[in-house]
Amino acid sequence: MRKDPAMLAISGLHSHYGRSHIIQGVDITAGPREVIGIFGRNGVGKTTLLKTIAGWVRPSEGAITLDGETLTGLTPDRICHAGVGFVPEDRRIFPGLTVEENLSLGLLQVKGRSSRDEKRTIEGIYDRFHRLGERRHQLGTTLSGGEQQMLAMARVMVGKPRLVLIDEPSEGLAPMIVAEIFAIVRELRDQGAIILLVEQNVHEALSVADRFHVIERGQVVFSGEAESQPDREQLLRLIAV
Numbered sequence: 001m002r003k004d005p006a007m008l009a010i011s012g013l014h015s016h017y018g019r020s021h022i023i024q025g026v027d028i029t030a031g032p033r034e035v036i037g038i039f040g041r042n043g044v045g046k047t048t049l050l051k052t053i054a055g056w057v058r059p060s061e062g063a064i065t066l067d068g069e070t071l072t073g074l075t076p077d078r079i080c081h082a083g084v085g086f087v088p089e090d091r092r093i094f095p096g097l098t099v100e101e102n103l104s105l106g107l108l109q110v111k112g113r114s115s116r117d118e119k120r121t122i123e124g125i126y127d128r129f130h131r132l133g134e135r136r137h138q139l140g141t142t143l144s145g146g147e148q149q150m151l152a153m154a155r156v157m158v159g160k161p162r163l164v165l166i167d168e169p170s171e172g173l174a175p176m177i178v179a180e181i182f183a184i185v186r187e188l189r190d191q192g193a194i195i196l197l198v199e200q201n202v203h204e205a206l207s208v209a210d211r212f213h214v215i216e217r218g219q220v221v222f223s224g225e226a227e228s229q230p231d232r233e234q235l236l237r238l239i240a241v
């Protein structure tokens with residue numbers, strides 16, 4: 001039994017798009033500072049799984065709790081306030097808003113914040129991400145793909161989430177930027193968050209993951225340890241096209 005109460009528990013989760021039954025009974029548990037890789041071929045439901053946890057897709061059955069608090073059926077807003085950060089595949093940089101305004105929106109989920117804390121937190125982000133600092137007054141959507149990914153992750157980071165859902169962070173990015181993005185994943189983990197990471201770049205994802213699950217047709221068909229060679233081999237067999 002885990003002694004630390006900070007824990008994600010997903011059990012018997014199902015979700016649909018209309019009549020299409022996409023997530024078909026997923027169980028996942030994770031503790032703080034655990035990075036869980038979610039792998040699978042295209043269209044098996046990885047993105048839908050993250051969206052269901054984030055409340056973007058309503059679960060039709062099952063339970064999701066974080067530190068014992070029930071998230072199932074809550075709106076995306078309330079789930080966000082409960083400490084769940086979501087970095088979606090398309091990054092969702094708000095059009096018409098500057099880098100700084102995008103970061104300020106990330107802070108809206110922090111309870112009891114003051115404008116002084118807010119300023120300090122954003123300055124902390126600029127110290128960590130110089131490029132965002134240099135571009136603070138630029139529209140977020142004018143940043144490069146890598147910078148937008150950085151902004152999307154920084155926007156989640158300012159909210160000090162307990163659980164972070166990250167969908168395909170390396171998609172379309174050059175290897176050097178990918179390394180930077182994965183360094184941010186490690187930082188989020190080191191700050192105590194649980195991370196669920198959907199990623200096509202299996203090699204990079206396994207370098208940060210502790211454990212992983214393979215999804216097929218909305219179900220977990222294999223679970224393994226990132227450090228186990230036999231588990232890695234089985235993973236590669238399962239996701240080979």
Ligand SMILES: Nc1ncnc2c1ncn2[C@@H]1O[C@H](COP(=O)(O)OP(=O)(O)OP(=O)(O)O)[C@@H](O)[C@H]1O
Binds near residue numbers: 020047048
């Ligand atoms: N908004 C939607 N409405 C209806 N069906 C959808 C919607 N979004 C996705 N689907 C379908 O749900 C299934 C699972 O899609 P999902 O995007 O979750 O898979 P994925 O494993 O993340 O795939 P990929 O790696 O290609 O992103 C697919 O068959 C997809 O066509």
